[in-house]
Amino acid sequence: MILAIHQPQYMPWSGYFHKMASADRFVLLDNVQFKKNEWQHRNRIRGPNGAQWISVPTTYKFPQLINEVGIADEGQWRIKHLRSIEACYRKSPFFNDFFPKFEAFFARSFTMLSPCNIDSIRLLAECLGITTPIEIASSFSVEGSSTERLINICRRFGADTYLAGAGGRDYMNMNLFDAAGISVIFQEFDPPRYPQLWCREEGDFIPALSAIDLIFNCEGGANAVIMEGARP
Numbered sequence: 001m002i003l004a005i006h007q008p009q010y011m012p013w014s015g016y017f018h019k020m021a022s023a024d025r026f027v028l029l030d031n032v033q034f035k036k037n038e039w040q041h042r043n044r045i046r047g048p049n050g051a052q053w054i055s056v057p058t059t060y061k062f063p064q065l066i067n068e069v070g071i072a073d074e075g076q077w078r079i080k081h082l083r084s085i086e087a088c089y090r091k092s093p094f095f096n097d098f099f100p101k102f103e104a105f106f107a108r109s110f111t112m113l114s115p116c117n118i119d120s121i122r123l124l125a126e127c128l129g130i131t132t133p134i135e136i137a138s139s140f141s142v143e144g145s146s147t148e149r150l151i152n153i154c155r156r157f158g159a160d161t162y163l164a165g166a167g168g169r170d171y172m173n174m175n176l177f178d179a180a181g182i183s184v185i186f187q188e189f190d191p192p193r194y195p196q197l198w199c200r201e202e203g204d205f206i207p208a209l210s211a212i213d214l215i216f217n218c219e220g221g222a223n224a225v226i227m228e229g230a231r232p
Contacts (some may be wrong), residue, residue: 002185003159005029005137005150006115009039010056011124011210015189018226021130022187023163027153028121030067030114031138035061041069041113043210047088048198051206054081058113067114067138075109077222082106085212092197092216098127102212114138127215128226151180161185190217194218194225 004023008030009016020026034040042055042200057077059070063199071077085102089095105123110116118136125132135157150172154162161183164172167188177184196217199205211226218225 001025001157001159002163003027003154003157004163005153005190006165007032007040008114008121009043010041010113010117011043011054011120011207011212012039014191014211014226015042015179015187015208016121016212017125017128017130017211018189019163019165019187020125020134021128021131021226023132025135025157025159026132027135027137027157029137030118031065034064034069034113036056036060040117043212044208045085045088045210046196046198046206046213047084050198051209052088053082054084054210056113056116066117067112069113071110071116078106078108078110079081085124089197089212089216094216094218095210098215101127124211126213128211146171147176151176152183154182155180163187192225 001024002022003025004019005027006016006019006029008028009200042053044051046052057072059072082102086099089099100122105119108119115189122134125134137153140156142156144152150162159182162177162185164184164186166186166188168174172184176183193205193207194214194217196205196213214225
């Protein structure tokens with residue numbers, strides 16, 4: 001069984017869902033250090049003037065974990081994000097198919113970042129047709145830190161293979177995985193190209209946006225497009 005682990009991000013990009021689709025079980029590691037101004041509270045979508053940020057305002061205070069970070073600004077950010085998505089994608093071919101799902105998401109009240117991110121991940125996975133079971137790390141007890149924690153999570157779910165991000169080579173202790181009898185494979189993914197709204201010429205395509213962009217532009221084939229990004 002292949003298990004993948006990743007911090008819960010806000011409206012993640014296609015590579016995040018390639019990793020999820022390539023695993024038999026996906027664990028959201030929400031009880032680790034929050035990183036401000038990275039992908040844990042923001043992402044990018046595309047409008048007529050190029051890429052633009054949608055950011056969730058937080059009440060983060062060092063050294064809070066992801067699941068300890070609150071959301072500021074009450075509901076104003078939700079209104080802004082929904083309006084931005086509508087403005088960017090109302091002319092996209094599959095806007096009417098999926099926009100009601102985003103309206104339902106942003107109609108909900110969130111006071112903490114982690115549940116917001118988790119629900120945004122579930123939303124995009126549903127739109128992409130990805131059914132990999134999702135587990136939340138803070139809902140169960142696992143000892144250890146760094147590589148030891150990853151191994152113990154694999155053991156908890158009976159995984160014999162760990163799917164790591166490409167950057168995992170820089171920080172994981174491979175000897176510990178070998179000693180535990182758990183194989184490690186690394187994600188190989190190039191952001192795929194697809195028909196993108198507002199893309200007027202070949203060099204105008206913007207890769208690595210939130211999967212929101214892929215969903216509104218490539219419904220039905222969106223998951224297939226993600227898997228095309230896999231490198232042999």
